[in-house]
Amino acid sequence: MKIFICDGSPVCFFTAVFDAFAEKQCLITSDSEIQLSLDSEVIRVETDEAKALKVKRGIEKHDSEAIYDILTALRSGDSLKEQTVFEYIQRLMERKSSVKKAYNLPEVIEFNNILYKINGEVHRLKGLLRFMESASGAFYAPYSPDNDITELLMPHFAERFKAEKFVIHDLKRKIAGMYDGREWIIGYAGEAEIYLSEYEKAFETLWKKYYKSVTIKERPHEKQMKNSMPVRYWKYLPEKNNND
Amino acid sequence: MLSEENLEILTESAKYDVSCSSSGSKRKNSAGGLGNGAASGICHSFTPDGRCISLLKILMSNECVYDCEYCPNRTSANVRRARISPDEICELTVNFYKRNYIEGLFLSSAVFETPNKTMELLYETVLKLRKIYNFNGYIHLKGIPYADEALVMKAAKLVDRMSYNIELPSEKSLKMLAPQKTKQSLLLPMKNLKEAIDYEKFNNMRRNVLPAGQTTQMIIGASPESDGQILKLTEALYRNMNLRRVYYSSYIPVVQSNKLPAVGAGLLREHRLYQADWLIRFYGFDVNEICREDENLSEDYDPKCAWALRNMNLFPIEINRAPLEILLRVPGIGAKSAYKITEARKFAELDFDNLAKMRIVLKRAKHFITCKGKFYGADSYEKVKYALLLDGKWETREQISMFSTPSTALSALTGNI
Numbered sequence: 071m072k073i074f075i076c077d078g079s080p081v082c083f084f085t086a087v088f089d090a091f092a093e094k095q096c097l098i099t100s101d102s103e104i105q106l107s108l109d110s111e112v113i114r115v116e117t118d119e120a121k122a123l124k125v126k127r128g129i130e131k132h133d134s135e136a137i138y139d140i141l142t143a144l145r146s147g148d149s150l151k152e153q154t155v156f157e158y159i160q161r162l163m164e165r166k167s168s169v170k171k172a173y174n175l176p177e178v179i180e181f182n183n184i185l186y187k188i189n190g191e192v193h194r195l196k197g198l199l200r201f202m203e204s205a206s207g208a209f210y211a212p213y214s215p216d217n218d219i220t221e222l223l224m225p226h227f228a229e230r231f232k233a234e235k236f237v238i239h240d241l242k243r244k245i246a247g248m249y250d251g252r253e254w255i256i257g258y259a260g261e262a263e264i265y266l267s268e269y270e271k272a273f274e275t276l277w278k279k280y281y282k283s284v285t286i287k288e289r290p291h292e293k294q295m296k297n298s299m300p301v302r303y304w305k306y307l308p309e310k311n312n313n314d
Numbered sequence: 315m316l317s318e319e320n321l322e323i324l325t326e327s328a329k330y331d332v333s334c335s336s337s338g339s340k341r342k343n344s345a346g347g348l349g350n351g352a353a354s355g356i357c358h359s360f361t362p363d364g365r366c367i368s369l370l371k372i373l374m375s376n377e378c379v380y381d382c383e384y385c386p387n388r389t390s391a392n393v394r395r396a397r398i399s400p401d402e403i404c405e406l407t408v409n410f411y412k413r414n415y416i417e418g419l420f421l422s423s424a425v426f427e428t429p430n431k432t433m434e435l436l437y438e439t440v441l442k443l444r445k446i447y448n449f450n451g452y453i454h455l456k457g458i459p460y461a462d463e464a465l466v467m468k469a470a471k472l473v474d475r476m477s478y479n480i481e482l483p484s485e486k487s488l489k490m491l492a493p494q495k496t497k498q499s500l501l502l503p504m505k506n507l508k509e510a511i512d513y514e515k516f517n518n519m520r521r522n523v524l525p526a527g528q529t530t531q532m533i534i535g536a537s538p539e540s541d542g543q544i545l546k547l548t549e550a551l552y553r554n555m556n557l558r559r560v561y562y563s564s565y566i567p568v569v570q571s572n573k574l575p576a577v578g579a580g581l582l583r584e585h586r587l588y589q590a591d592w593l594i595r596f597y598g599f600d601v602n603e604i605c606r607e608d609e610n611l612s613e614d615y616d617p618k619c620a621w622a623l624r625n626m627n628l629f630p631i632e633i634n635r636a637p638l639e640i641l642l643r644v645p646g647i648g649a650k651s652a653y654k655i656t657e658a659r660k661f662a663e664l665d666f667d668n669l670a671k672m673r674i675v676l677k678r679a680k681h682f683i684t685c686k687g688k689f690y691g692a693d694s695y696e697k698v699k700y701a702l703l704l705d706g707k708w709e710t711r712e713q714i715s716m717f718s719t720p721s722t723a724l725s726a727l728t729g730n731i
Contacts, residue, residue, distance in 0.1 A: 173658035173672045197358040197368075201413045209412060227414075233346045233448075234412065272315060273409045279318050280410075283325035284371065285361040294364030298357065309359055 072096040073106065076115045076152065080144050083152055084122035086115040087159060091125075098152040129159060133168040139185055145218040146184045154180050188217045195219065196226055198303050201236060202274075205265040208235040212262070213306050214242035221247065224254045237262075274308045281309035316402045323396040327376040327387055328422055331531065332561040336368040336417040336452045338526030339474040349411055349418070349451030351474060351525070356417050369420035369454060370410055374398060374435060378424035382481070382492040383571050384536055387424050397426065400439035408447050418452030418474070419443070425458060433461035437469045444472050452526075459499035463506055467523075470507055475526040475558070478504050480551075483544045487537030490573055501555075504528060508555050527558040534587065535579020536565035542607040545590055549601045552594065562587045586611040593617055596649055597642045619645045619702050622682060626698075629682040630689055634663050645702070646678030666690060677705055 074090050076082035078100040086098045097104075106112065129136050143155050158181040161169050172178045201209035209231070220240045224247040227236060231249070239246040239259055246259035304310040337355030357366035375397035376387045386393060403421065410416045421439060425432050436455060443449040453473040457466060470476055478500045482488045485497040510523045530551065534544065548560045564584035567576055590611060593599040597618070604617050612620045622629065622645050631640055633655060641652040651674045658664060658672060665685045669676060681691035681698045692698045 169661075171654075171657035172661040173654055174662040174664060174668050176671065179671055193354075193356070196352070197356045197414075197417070199414050203412070211414070229343055230350050231348065231412065232343050233348065269409070273413065276316065276318065276321055276406065277410060277413070277415050279321055280325055280370070281359065281361065281367070283322045284329045284367065286329060286363045286365070289363040291364030292362055295360040295362055298364070298366065299360040307359065 071107070071109060072111050072113055073104065074098045074113050074115050075102065075104075076100050077117070079117065080141055081119060081122045082115055082117045083144060083155070084125040085118045086152070087125045087156055088118070088121035089113070089115060090156065091160075098156045099150070100152055101149045104149075125159075129162065132162055132166050133170070136162060136168065136170070139170070139181075142188055142222070143181060143184050145222070146188055147216040147218070148184055148187075151184060154184055157181075188219065188222075191215055191217050192219050192222045194303075195223060198299065198307065199223070199227075199238065200306050200308060202264070203267040203270050205267050207267070208237065210237050210239065210262070210264050211306075212239045212241055213303075215240060216302075218243055218245075220245055221256055223247065224249065224256070228254050278309050278312065316398060316406050320396045320398055320402075321372075321406075323394050324373045324376060324398065325371070327393075327424070328371045328373045328420070330563070331371060331420070331422065331456075332563050333454070333477065333529055333531065333559065334366060334368045334371060334420065335529075335559070336454075338558060339452055341450055341452070341474060341525060343450045344448060347448040347450045348408065349449055351450075351452050352417070358414065358416055368417045369452065370407055370416045370418070371420040372403065372406075372422075374400075374403065374421065374423035374432075374439065375426045376424045377426040379427070380425055380492070380494045382494070383573050384491060384533060384565070384569060386569075400435060400442055403439050404443050404447050404449075407443060407451075408449055411449070411451050416451075418454070420454040420456075422456035423458070429458045429460040430462050430465065433458045433465050433469070437465055437472075440469055440472045454526075457503050457507075459495055459503070461503075463503070466503055466506070467510060470510060470524050471522045474524065475529065476507060476524055477529045477531070479531040481532060482537050483532050483534070483539040483547055484537065487539065491536060504530070504555050504557075511556070527556065529557055529559040529561065531561040531563060534562045534564045534584055536574055540608055541583070541587060541590070541610040542601075542605040544587060545594070545601045545605055546607055548591060549594055560591060562591075582613060583611075586613070586617060590617045593621075598639055599643075614703055615706055616645075618643070619678065619706065623695075623699060623702070626695055630684045630691065631682065632687070633669070633683050633685045634659050644679050644682045646675050646682075651675075678702060 072090070072093055074086040074096060076086045076098065083098065090096045090098055126137060129140065140155055140159070144151060157177040161175055161177050169175065169178050195213065195215060199211045199213055201211045204210055220238055223238060227238065228249045233251060235249060235251050237246050237248050239262055244258060244260055245256060247254055247256050335355055337353060339351035340353045341351035343350040355368060357368050359367040361367060376393070377395045377397060378387045378389050381388045381390050407419045421436060423432050423436060436458070440453055440455060443453065454475045454477065455469055455473040457476050457478040459478065480500050481492055481495065488495060488497060507524060507528055511527065514521050514523055551557045551560055562584050564579040564581050567574060567578055590604050593604060594601060603621060605611055611617055615623065622643070631644065638652055638656050641647055641655055642649065654672055654674070655664065658668070663686055666676065666688070669685065681701065692701050
């Protein structure tokens with residue numbers, strides 16, 4: 071079986087789709103640690119803008135909205151995401167029309183599942199992201215999301231905090247979205263050292279107090295809390311870290 | 315800056331208000347401003363009781379001139395009292411918001427000095443937030459009964475949602491338990507606000523008044539009204555007042571009073587009322603189909619199951635052909651599932667396997683549907699009834715375990731005016 075390994079960028083993925091399209095059985099992945107079987111033939115995909123464009127045009131011809139979903143799905147943290155998206159594209163090209171709601175096809179259900187997870191995480195983090203005020207007045211929000219969603223969060227916060235400067239820092243992928251009060255960009259960002267403003271501690275303390283006071287202690291329901299706010303997100307939530 | 319103690323007192327007094335929703339407003343940010351509305355609402359945290367924190371829910375003061383029997387802040391109660399200034403509230407809101415702790419403010423107050431004085435300070439707070447702090451995030455403001463109408467209208471133009479709690483499901487009970495409030499003092503401002511909203515709507519004007527509408531809340535089980543009466547009232551409030559939500563909070567005795575029952579209403583009743591409320595709002599049910607006026611909802615079956623059991627002659631229905639409004643009436647099939655089915659069957663005839671893969675829960679539904687003519691439900695009415703009963707037991711046990719320690723005491727009370 072042919073295994074197409076791409077570099078993780080959408081362009082490289084679309085190139086791989088072009089190369090793999092005629093194959094009967096193959097796998098597309100950007101996971102370099104993938105388990106290979108004896109009969110596998112590894113192909114390192116060379117990014118080719120022209121091939122990628124042809125694939126994108128082909129998709130758009132049958133479903134003008136699919137490309138947005140596909141680009142979103144490629145942000146998934148799932149190691150099989152490229153294959154899932156590839157199979158979805160195959161069904162779309164076969165049918166020559168939108169398959170978004172063809173819930174009877176397993177490939178469509180799988181594709182919708184990863185989309186659902188990504189969009190769900192975006193919505194969740196619009197709420198759970200926490201900013202702290204730095205000494206310079208800019209706000210800083212560190213996090214490590216399951217999926218690569220910083221770019222999807224930036225428009226929301228740039229609209230909301232129009233007049234503020236802020237940084238959203240994905241520590242897992244070492245990238246950051248930066249907004250200077252006018253426009254935002256995405257860039258590489260390794261470690262960050264932050265000096266907090268003199269008020270930061272006080273507001274954080276008030277927030278923790280609020281969190282404690284608003285809880286109805288007589289009605290414990292930890293399970294529901296954890297379902298809605300999974301423990302892996304707690305690391306960056308002041309109200310869940312009582313170390314002072 | 316606000317002291318920790320005042321924050322504690324005024325949060326603890328506010329926390330029993332059920333509503334914390336931040337949905338329904340698409341308010342835009344202004345140039346140089348802070349915040350906007352998110353139509354779907356956003357939860358910012360969850361407390362160990364499983365509830366969501368969306369808004370900073372706080373009272374301006376818990377010093378109350380009223381003496382409602384059921385309220386922990388009533389004038390005769392011996393509790394810590396506090397009052398904070400508009401600026402303190404603005405500062406806290408804006409700073410919580412910038413850190414993305416909250417989606418906005420839910421501001422309420424006990425009635426201190428006079429209704430007008432209280433309303434004036436609430437108005438001053440929201441005015442400052444909007445005009446001085448340039449805050450465009452979500453604001454839910456509680457209305458103060460008997461406050462001057464002009465003042466209420468001015469406030470309504472600044473906030474996203476307002477609510478007057480009708481407190482009890484009948485005028486008689488209100489007279490008995492909250493004698494200083496009257497039906498008129500709660501319904502009249504609600505009606506005025508509705509008319510102000512309609513006026514903008516019908517004249518195609520820019521929408522300023524309450525883009526997220528009005529809600530209300532009532533206590534269940536402190537007074538003798540039946541579920542049927544409560545639901546009739548609910549339906550009337552949705553129809554006549556155009557409310558977005560009616561919230562219920564089940565009564566549990568905490569105040570010793572010969573006017574209040576000694577036992578609580580239980581949370582199952584509250585749960586059933588919410589289920590019925592959803593059927594009315596989203597599933598095309600009429601109150602009369604769910605519950606007769608002098609009756610209570612079934613404890614054993616959720617209202618949709620109970621309805622389906624009374625109407626077995628309509629079932630089973632064929633999944634591949636039944637129209638959406640019929641799919642919505644199948645126990646176990648919710649709005650999302652029904653929609654998914656209508657979309658998916660355009661591509662292919664669906665069988666049970668397809669439904670399962672689409673994550674449609676068939677445990678209850680299977681007794682009421684066929685797929686390509688096949689039926690996998692129980693073969694007699696008695697068996698269906700029993701299967702649903704067992705299934706319901708699980709559901710109720712979950713529900714009850716959520717809340718049921720005896721010291722739930724305080725939790726059933728509405729903590730506001």
